[in-house]
Amino acid sequence: MEKSFLQKYGIVLVLLLICAVxxxxxxxxxxxxxxxxxxxxxxINGILAIGMTLIIITGGIDLSVGSQVALTxxxxxxxxxxxxxxxxxxxxxxxxxALIGFINGxxxxxxxxxxFIVTLGMLTAARGITLIYTGGRPIYNLGSTFRFFGAGYxxxxxxxxxxxxxxxxxxxxxxxxxxxxREVYAVGGNPEAAVYSGVNKNxxxxxxxxxxxxxSAITGIVLTSRxxxxxxxxxxxxxxxxxxxxxxxxxxxxxxxxAVTGTMIGALIIGVINNGLNLLNVSxxxxxxxxxxxxxxxxxxxxxxxxxxxxxxxxx
Amino acid sequence: MGNDCLLAIAGISKRFSGVKALDxxxxxxxxxxxxALIGENGAGxxxxxxxxxxxxxxDSGTIFFDxxxxxxxxxxxxxxxxxxxxxxxxxxxxxxxxxxxxxMGRLPHKSGVIDYKQLHAETERVFQKLGxxxxxxxxxxxxxxxxxxxxxxxxALSQGAKLVIMDEPTSSLSAGEAENxxxxxxxxxxxxxxxIYISHKLEELFKIADSVTVLRDGEFVATRDITxxxxxxxxxxxVGREITTLFPKVKVELGEPVLHVDNxxxxxxxxxxxxxxxxxxxxxxxxxxxxxxxxxxxxxYGISKPDSGHIYVNGQECIIHxxxxxxxxxxxxxxxxxxLQGLVLKMSVQxxxxxxxxxxxxxxxxxxxxxxxxxxxxxxxxxxxxxxxxIKQLVGNLSGGxxxxxxxxxxxxxxxxxxxxxxxxxGVDVGAKAEIHRLIGAFVQKGGAVLMISSELPEILGMxxxxxxxxxxxxxxxxxxxEATQEKILSCAL
Numbered sequence: 001m002e003k004s005f006l007q008k009y010g011i012v013l014v015l016l017l018i019c020a021v022x023x024x025x026x027x028x029x030x031x032x033x034x035x036x037x038x039x040x041x042x043x044i045n046g047i048l049a050i051g052m053t054l055i056i057i058t059g060g061i062d063l064s065v066g067s068q069v070a071l072t073x074x075x076x077x078x079x080x081x082x083x084x085x086x087x088x089x090x091x092x093x094x095x096x097x098a099l100i101g102f103i104n105g106x107x108x109x110x111x112x113x114x115x116f117i118v119t120l121g122m123l124t125a126a127r128g129i130t131l132i133y134t135g136g137r138p139i140y141n142l143g144s145t146f147r148f149f150g151a152g153y154x155x156x157x158x159x160x161x162x163x164x165x166x167x168x169x170x171x172x173x174x175x176x177x178x179x180x181x182r183e184v185y186a187v188g189g190n191p192e193a194a195v196y197s198g199v200n201k202n203x204x205x206x207x208x209x210x211x212x213x214x215x216s217a218i219t220g221i222v223l224t225s226r227x228x229x230x231x232x233x234x235x236x237x238x239x240x241x242x243x244x245x246x247x248x249x250x251x252x253x254x255x256x257x258x259a260v261t262g263t264m265i266g267a268l269i270i271g272v273i274n275n276g277l278n279l280l281n282v283s284x285x286x287x288x289x290x291x292x293x294x295x296x297x298x299x300x301x302x303x304x305x306x307x308x309x310x311x312x313x314x315x316x
Numbered sequence: 317m318g319n320d321c322l323l324a325i326a327g328i329s330k331r332f333s334g335v336k337a338l339d340x341x342x343x344x345x346x347x348x349x350x351x352a353l354i355g356e357n358g359a360g361x362x363x364x365x366x367x368x369x370x371x372x373x374x375d376s377g378t379i380f381f382d383x384x385x386x387x388x389x390x391x392x393x394x395x396x397x398x399x400x401x402x403x404x405x406x407x408x409x410x411x412x413x414x415x416x417x418x419x420m421g422r423l424p425h426k427s428g429v430i431d432y433k434q435l436h437a438e439t440e441r442v443f444q445k446l447g448x449x450x451x452x453x454x455x456x457x458x459x460x461x462x463x464x465x466x467x468x469x470x471x472a473l474s475q476g477a478k479l480v481i482m483d484e485p486t487s488s489l490s491a492g493e494a495e496n497x498x499x500x501x502x503x504x505x506x507x508x509x510x511x512i513y514i515s516h517k518l519e520e521l522f523k524i525a526d527s528v529t530v531l532r533d534g535e536f537v538a539t540r541d542i543t544x545x546x547x548x549x550x551x552x553x554x555v556g557r558e559i560t561t562l563f564p565k566v567k568v569e570l571g572e573p574v575l576h577v578d579n580x581x582x583x584x585x586x587x588x589x590x591x592x593x594x595x596x597x598x599x600x601x602x603x604x605x606x607x608x609x610x611x612x613x614x615x616x617y618g619i620s621k622p623d624s625g626h627i628y629v630n631g632q633e634c635i636i637h638x639x640x641x642x643x644x645x646x647x648x649x650x651x652x653x654x655x656l657q658g659l660v661l662k663m664s665v666q667x668x669x670x671x672x673x674x675x676x677x678x679x680x681x682x683x684x685x686x687x688x689x690x691x692x693x694x695x696x697x698x699x700x701x702x703x704x705x706x707i708k709q710l711v712g713n714l715s716g717g718x719x720x721x722x723x724x725x726x727x728x729x730x731x732x733x734x735x736x737x738x739x740x741x742x743g744v745d746v747g748a749k750a751e752i753h754r755l756i757g758a759f760v761q762k763g764g765a766v767l768m769i770s771s772e773l774p775e776i777l778g779m780x781x782x783x784x785x786x787x788x789x790x791x792x793x794x795x796x797x798x799e800a801t802q803e804k805i806l807s808c809a810l
Contacts, residue, residue: 178682179674186671189660196619196657197672197726198643256662 010301011250011265018269022276029279036158042271043160046264047219048238049245050171051212053263056246057175058188058208059255060115064104064122065242068216069223069235071130072097076221077139077230086146094217100126101213105206123239127232134232142228150226160222167215171260184208189256244291245270248298269294321383322347322510323368323479328377330363337363339534340377345479350501350511352521352542355531356554356717356745361514364531365481368512369401370394382478400472401481404743406464408456415439415452418471442470447503448496460606462493466500473504480504481512486520487743490605490771491806498524516745518550519774532556555747566757570781571595573631574765575647575734577616580625585611586789589625593734593765598756600780601769603809608789609769610652613736616767617649618642629733643672646733650723650740652769654716658723661712665704668711668722669693672730696725700755717748724755735759737768741775753779773802785809 023030048065055062076093080086100122107118152159175181186194187201195201219238224230249266251258273294277287323345330338338360345351355361366372368379370388379386381397388394394401408417415435416423424434439452448466456464465485472480482501486494501511501524513525521528522542530537530553537553575593580586586608593599601609614620616627618636626633629645636642642649651657659668670677670689677692679685693707700721704714711722720741727735740756741749756779760766770776776783783800785793785808793808 177684177686179678179684180682182667182671182674182684185663185667186660189662190656192657193660194671195639196617196649196651198639198730199671200638200640256660 011248011262011269011298014298014301015265015269015272018272018276022272022279026276026279029276034275034279036161038268038271038275039161039164040158041275042267043158043164044219044223045238045241045245045270046164046267047167047215047222048242049249049263049267050167050260051215052239052242053246053249053251053258053260054171054175054184054208055115055212056188056243056251056253057184057255057258058205059191060108060205060208061119061243062101062104062209062212063116063119063239064100064126065212065216065219066235066238067123067126067130068097068100068213069220069238070230070232071100071126071133072217072220073224073230073234074130074134074139074220074232077142077224078133080142080146081139086143090221093221094214097213097215097217097220098210099213101210101216102206104213105209108209109202109205130232134230136232138232139230140228142224142230146225147228148225150222150224160226163218163222167218168260168264175260180204180207185256187255241270244295248295266298269298320347321345322381323512324380325364325368326378326380328364328367328374328379330360330367330372330375336534338367338374341531341534341536342377343529343536343539345510345512348505348508348510349526350505350513350524352525352528353512353514353531354516354518354521354528354550354554355537356747359531359554359745360534361531362483363534365401365483365512365514368394368399368481370399395475398476398478399481400475400477400479402465402468402472402483402485404483404487406461406468408464408467410455410457412456413452414450414454414456414459414467414470417456417467418442418452418474420471422475438474439470442474445473445504445507446470446500448500460493461488462490462496465489465497469500469504473509477509479510479512481514483514484516484743485513486515486517488605491773491809492604494520516743516749517772518547518746521550530554551746554745566761568596568757568760568781570597571763574629575616575767576628576631578626578628580612580615580627581623582611582615582620583623585615585620586786589791591784591791591794593767595733595763595765596760597781598760598766598768598779600776600783601767601786602771602773602776602783602805603786605771607786607809609786610738611789612786613649613652613738613767613769616642616736617647643730643732646731647736648672648727648730648732648734649736650727650738652738652742654719654723658726659711659719661710663711664708665697665702665711665714665722666690666693666707669696669707669725669729672726676730692729693725696729700725700728701751715748717744717752720744720752721748721755724752728755728759732764734765734767737766737770739770740768741770741772773805776800776805777802 028034052062072093075096076089079089079092104118104122107113108115149159154162183194183199183204186199187204191201223234245266246263247253248269249262251262270291273291274287277290321344326342328338328341341364353361363372367374370391370393373389379388386397418439419435424431436452443450446466446469450463450466456467469480485497489497505511515521525542527539527541528545528550529539532554571594573592573594578590580589589612603609615622618638618641621637627636634645636645655661670693674684677685677689697707702721702725703718711719741752744752756766768779777800781797783795783805784791785805787809795804
């Protein structure tokens with residue numbers, strides 16, 4: 001039995017339904033500028049959620065992405081404000097992100113510490129380093145050219161959206177069509193069987209966390225560029241939005257199942273709801289409640305769909 | 317329906333999303349008998365048990381228990397009636413003690429505080445009835461499978477079970493442990509408890525069962541007294557055709573030595589292991605559970621490292637520290653437990669079969685050559701006659717025999733020189749078993765070498781060119797195929 005229609009496309013239907021309702025309630029919702037705005041708003045969360053998808057597919061979690069974003073953003077901003085070229089600053093920033101991820105992955109695999117604990121530690125530590133590095137103050141004066149990555153447009157499309165699109169396509173391809181991707185699913189689905197099949201489990205895990213760090217750095221650059229400054233408290237709580245998108249998108253927290261495309265729908269659902277509630281002037285307090293309900297509701301629905309299809313599977 | 321009838325099943329049918337699992341099945345079980353229930357994988361045994369234990373509900377038909385029509389909607393309903401099921405995957409809490417497990421949900425207490433004195437005493441009494449010695453205060457995690465099974469039986473008894481359903485209880489027991497289980501069943505039988513006993517090991521039915529009911533493709537085939545049956549009868553009833561060669565051993569000319577193991581040691585697991593395996597040879601490894609056979613296989617495959625000793629492949633010494641090293645040397649392993657170590661159940665047949673061969677199926681940039689992959693997988697699936705609607709099917713949805721073939725396909729696709737098989741046909745029905753044996757034969761015919769660990773003596777005797785017997789971590793005896801008998805092997809293994 002392959003995936004049922006409901007399981008495969010249910011989440012898309014939910015997205016369309018929300019869009020339909022919002023277009024009734026607000027005349028502004030279904031206009032091109034607003035929709036582009038929605039996608040630009042989700043690009044930050046979307047990039048992080050793609051990396052988080054791979055991590056959750058391995059059965060892990062990365063709670064430190066928000067701090068990674070802040071730290072890499074601060075590193076890039078620090079270099080720029082001291083006169084370093086944009087290219088070099090970005091390269092160093094990306095390397096810093098990858099390094100944090102590499103450290104996470106290495107402690108998880110070599111030290112045998114659960115990802116939840118390791119990345120919880122990293123969440124605090126990386127935030128602390130950011131505060132030390134910046135002295136607790138935002139870094140300004142990044143130059144106008146640098147604003148391109150967060151606030152620029154190419155052919156009418158915001159640059160962050162283009163970056164998200166490229167990462168999405170590459171990640172989807174890597175997950176579905178490469179040895180790396182296949183082995184990541186195997187490691188999450190049954191680590192023991194993966195090892196027995198000759199898969200280098202630890203290497204794959206380190207690679208996945210390193211990739212997450214790399215994507216956090218891209219996010220850090222986009223965010224810093226968009227705001228025109230690096231705030232040491234930036235990115236707080238980003239990990240939760242990323243996890244929410246992954247979970248709404250149908251990736252199993254138990255690992256072995258999921259797709260970055262689903263995550264993108266999850267990110268869109270969160271984005272559309274945020275946007276819609278803003279358009280309808282719902283207070284941000286209520287927005288938080290509604291978002292929470294939707295995360296749990298989506299997973300409930302997903303579990304229901306899975307159970308419905310799992311039961312008849314065993315015929316023997 | 318006579319007075320001595322405990323369970324009567326009348327016209328039970330069950331479909332799963334259109335697929336027929338049980339079709340108008342009717343039979344009766346008498347009080348105090350041990351009734352074997354057999355059939356190939358997919359015959360409907362598991363579905364029937366799940367209906368009897370309240371996990372599934374039948375679409376139509378009625379069940380009479382103790383001459384009363386009963387409605388089994390939940391596992392609790394079955395339990396309350398006195399129907400207990402000991403599932404293959406035992407349902408115990410490993411971190412709790414034996415007595416806590418036995419009385420879980422009914423712990424004796426004084427205003428909420430557990431009365432351990434009473435608890436242990438009552439547990440002790442139950443085990444006395446069983447005639448086995450297990451410490452009530454032992455933590456379940458520290459017990460072996462055999463003892464855990466007794467804990468499950470004790471739990472059933474303490475709940476006042478009249479009918480105990482056992483689903484393949486001996487599949488992971490050694491011969492000696494199985495004998496213990498049989499004597500417990502006999503003891504309980506003499507005190508009036510009825511058993512439904514499911515097993516793929518037909519030999520043991522002659523020791524334990526009074527009668528046997530055969531299912532095939534969801535339909536009732538026959539109920540016979542065991543004394544009226546022979547192995548061949550039963551096999552014929554199960555598959556609906558005659559299987560003449562259960563162990564189709566092919567004669568193969570032995571070639572050069574491929575694997576030579578010299579004085580391999582791993583503290584606490586095995587010691588002084590030396591043997592040579594030749595091209596075209598099937599070397600059987602027999603012994604009790606815990607004799608160090610699986611540990612040896614794991615070490616040869618690089619899951620664990622030896623403390624001392626040497627491994628030579630084609631005369632070259634090689635260092636095997638991880639499975640990838642073994643695979644690169646041409647050694648592959650079909651592990652003991654397909655669900656735990658063999659398969660990623662959430663992935664498709666295709667992705668499982670190709671998992672060990674991905675490095676050979678890749679193009680530039682680590683991309684998988686999908687045409688090459690599909691071709692290779694389709695080839696393996698048809699060669700091994702894996703019954704699946706498509707290679708995109710999730711492996712978790714296949715029957716046990718087909719799952720085992722998927723594991724085998726994965727390893728054979730890697731084209732190894734040496735194939736280590738750890739219990740290659742555990743929990744697999746006779747039809748699939750014969751096919752797996754045929755595949756092993758075909759593999760050695762093409763010059764492969766097989767090291768086959770098996771707890772089933774007929775399999776060891778039927779398939780092997782030579783047999784090593786292990787006991788307490790050592791090779792205690794080597795037999796040629798002609799000189800070995802069940803008795804000789806058992807006496808060395810004990």
